[in-house]
Amino acid sequence: MFTKKKLAVIGGGNMGEALIRGLVQGKVVTPPQLTAVEILEEKRKLIAKRYGCHVNAKLSAAQGADIVILAVKPQAIDATLAGLRELVTGAQLVVSIAAGIHTDRIESAFPRKKVPVVRVMPNAPASVLEGASVLFAGTHAKEKHLDLARGIFEAVGRVVVVHNEALMDVVTGLSGSGPAFVFMMIEALSDAGVQLGLPRATANMLAGQTVLGAGEDVPRHGPPRVGTQGRDRHARRDDLRGPARAGKRDFPLDGHGRGRGRHA
Numbered sequence: 001m002f003t004k005k006k007l008a009v010i011g012g013g014n015m016g017e018a019l020i021r022g023l024v025q026g027k028v029v030t031p032p033q034l035t036a037v038e039i040l041e042e043k044r045k046l047i048a049k050r051y052g053c054h055v056n057a058k059l060s061a062a063q064g065a066d067i068v069i070l071a072v073k074p075q076a077i078d079a080t081l082a083g084l085r086e087l088v089t090g091a092q093l094v095v096s097i098a099a100g101i102h103t104d105r106i107e108s109a110f111p112r113k114k115v116p117v118v119r120v121m122p123n124a125p126a127s128v129l130e131g132a133s134v135l136f137a138g139t140h141a142k143e144k145h146l147d148l149a150r151g152i153f154e155a156v157g158r159v160v161v162v163h164n165e166a167l168m169d170v171v172t173g174l175s176g177s178g179p180a181f182v183f184m185m186i187e188a189l190s191d192a193g194v195q196l197g198l199p200r201a202t203a204n205m206l207a208g209q210t211v212l213g214a215g216e217d218v219p220r221h222g223p224p225r226v227g228t229q230g231r232d233r234h235a236r237r238d239d240l241r242g243p244a245r246a247g248k249r250d251f252p253l254d255g256h257g258r259g260r261g262r263h264a
Contacts, residue, residue, distance in 0.1 A: 005066045011072040012044065015122060015126060018127040031054075067093045068088060084110075089115070120136075123175050135161045
C-alpha cells in the first residue's frame with residue numbers, strides 16, 4: 001500500500017514522533033519515504049538520528065509528499081494551513097490529528113482544490129505503539145483515503161472509523177482523554193499498595209500490569225459487569241436501555257464490597 005508513497009509529518013512532537021516510530025519500526029515505510037517537518041533544530045537532529053528519515057524546517061518539504069500528516073497543536077493549525085495553501089493539491093491526502101479541528105476548516109484552507117482530508121483522534125498510548133485512533137473522512141475523502149489513514153495509524157495501535165463527525169467530540173473525551181483517568185487509577189492502586197507495605201516499584205508494576213491485562217481482555221470478550229456475580233458479561237447493550245439506565249451504576253466504596261453510593 002505504501003511502497004511508493006512519500007509521507008510528510010508536520011510536527012515532530014510526541015505524537016508526530018510516535019507515528020514516525022511506528023511506521024519505521026513496523027516497516028510500513030522505509031526511512032527515505034518519510035520527511036519530518038519540525039521547526040526545532042534539536043528535535044530535527046534527534047528524529048534524524050533515531051529513525052534515519054529526512055528532516056526539514058520548512059513546510060515546502062511537504063510539497064512532494066503523497067500524504068501530509070498535520071501533527072501540530074490546534075493553536076498552530078491556522079498558521080500551518082496558511083503555509084500549505086499554495087503547496088497542497090487535490091492529488092495529496094491530508095491527515096490531521098489536531099484535536100477539535102473539523103474537516104471543513106481544513107478543507108476551506110484549500111479552496112477549489114477538493115483536497116481529501118481525514119481527521120484522526122489518536123491518544124497518548126500511541127507513543128508505545130498501543131494507541132486507539134478514530135478516523136473520520138471529510139467531504140472529498142474516499143474509501144481509498146481511509147484505507148491509507150488506517151494503515152498509518154494501525155502502525156501505532158488499533159483503529160476504528162466513525163461516519164458522523166460529531167462523534168469525534170465523544171471520542172476526544174473517551175479515548176483521547178481517557179488515558180489521563182487510567183493513569184490516575186494506576187497511581188491510586190499503586191499508592192494503596194505502598195500504604196500497605198509494598199515497595200513503590202513493585203506496586204507500580206502490579207498496578208500497571210493489572211490495567212494492561214484487563215485492557216487486553218476487553219476487546220476480546222467485552223467489559224465484564226462489576227457485581228454481576230458470574231452473570232453474562234455481555235449483558236450491557238449499546239443503548240444501555242435508555243438515558244435513565246445509562247446514568248446509574250452501583251459502586252462498592254468501602255473496603256468490604258458494600259455499595260455506599262450511586263450515580264443518579
